[in-house]
Amino acid sequence: MRPVLFEDNPSFWFETLRSFGHIAYGGADFGEVLTTAQRIRGGDFDSWYDEWLATADRVAEVAREAEQAGHRVSAHDAWLRASNYYRSAEFFLHGNPADPRIEHAYQASVTAFRSAAALSDRPVTPVEIPFENTTLPGYFYEAPDDARGGPHPLVIMHNGFDGTAEECHFFGIPGLVERGYHVLAFDGPGQPGPMHREKLPFRPDWETVVGAAIDFALTREDVDPERIALIGLSMGGQLAPRAAAFEHRIKAVVAVDGVYDIAENFIRDIPGTTREQKAALLRAEHAPEVDAQLEQAITDSSVMRWALSHGSWVFGVDTPRQVLAAMLDYHLGDGIAEQIKAPALICDAAGDLFFTGQPERLHEHIADSTLLTFDDKLGANAHSHVGAQRLASARIADWLDDTLRPAA
Structure with missing residues (x-):
């Protein structure tokens, strides 16, 4: 898909497309995204923050007014959009983690999302998952009861290098709930909740993180322990398969998109x-x-400028070279991928900015795996298929239906 805005800045275009894609599940409106992007000076992180924050504040005010007037549906919809816009506002600021604008926008995003959750038709409950000496924040979405009764299958979902548990909603959670799945979305170490609360950086042994989420979910009697799936988004396309290699309570794993070696x-x-x-x-x-060499790469590439500055924060290191050194620990080599016993769906974006070729590498190493490639014919070839969320989410959910559900 050719850039429509920010033609000379792939990072700014991708993040704009990301919000356009979130329209599918209520995270944006076309005019709000377009007019915001048109006000932004390309490549200017401060301008990006200012304009997205202004839009988020305006939409949050719409939500407050609707809620005060008793218009629950309108308030719910506006709170969802405001949450996503606040998330986008602070996206490029992590080169200086002490910048107070980061915390302000992040907390506003979480508050807006929880306001939307409280007005949801189906229960969406904020949760704290016990993990070592702390907890991991997340949300439990309850599926409607069906005619068969009994416990429901569960999809556990987490984001990747930069996304939030709140943003997982816009990657298709409502569609999963509609199909009869409970969903547990959460932030693990290195992801926004634990980073903002206690600066808890990423760790490669992701099975410990997902294991805690499964333990938590199984305290509920309405979760079927034999039908637990895991979806990892973006960098989660490496983290989720890593978890599945060691945590065999996972009965299906989806990598969106697959990553063998970060x-x-x-x-x-x-x-x-x-x-x-x-x-x-x-x-x-x-x-x-x-x-x-890395300083020159930062100068030449907006993608590297953002990836290395954000990476310094989430890996808990100080320099671009240390970011790349930290990444070396996040791989599925040394026989790790071969330990995955659950069926795996490995998604592949033909125009991925970050992980070209990685889904194929992962597919080669997992015996029971399906490679699902999205191209540009329907605008689905971007990283994590942003811009084609309905299409991608439907194909993923169809695979889960075929893999986890017994014949009727």
């Missing part, structure tokens, strides 16, 4: 002919030539 595409231009040689440079006490 670092591989990012370290391609680092000197060295082998991964080990590149790793040695990235982990060295001093590597001035690599540092200079």
Whole structure:
């Protein structure tokens, strides 16, 4: 899909397309996104924040007025959109985690989403999942009872490198609930909730995180322990399969999109002919030539500028080289992928900005896996299929139906 806005800035266009895509499940309205984007100065992070915050504040005021007047449906819809716009506002600011604008917009996003949840037709309950010495924030969506009765299948969903548990809603959760699935969406370490609350960075042993979510879900009698699926979005396309390799209570896993090795595409231009040689440079006490190379990449590429600045925050490191070194731990090599026993759906975006070729690599290493490629014929070829959310969500849910549901 060719950029319609921000033609010279792939990051700004992708994030705009992301909000356009969220229209599908109530996270945006076309005119609100378009007029906001038209006010933004391309490549200017401050302008991006100012304009998205202004739109979010306006829509939040619409929500408040509707709620005060007793118009629950209008208020619910406006709170959802405001939540997404606040999320977008602070997206590019993480190069300076102390910037107070980050916390302001994030908290406003969570508050708006919880206001929407309280007005939802079906129960959407904020939850705290016990995890080691803390808790992980999330939401439990209750499916409607069906004629068969009994416990429901459960879909656990988490985002990736930068998305929130709240944003998972716009990646198709309402469609899953409509089909009869309970859904538990949550933020793990490195993701916004734990990062904002206690600066808890990413960790590669994601099975411990998902295991805690499963333990929590199974305290409910209406969850079927034999029909638990896991969906990971974006970087979650590596984290979720990693969890499935060790946590065999997962009966189906979906990677949107599949990632075999998080670092591989990012370290391609680092000197060295082998991964080990590149790793040695990235982990060295001093590597001035690599540092200079990465600084140039930040200057040349808006994608690298954002990825490395955000990565410093969520991995808990200080320099671009340390970000890439941290990424090295997030892979499914050394036989990890081969330990996945559950059926796997590996989604592939033909025009992915970040992980081109990774879904195919993962597919090669999982015996019981299906590769589902989305191209540009229906505008679905972007990372995580933003811009084609209804199409992608339907195909994923159809696969879950075929995989988890017994014959009627």
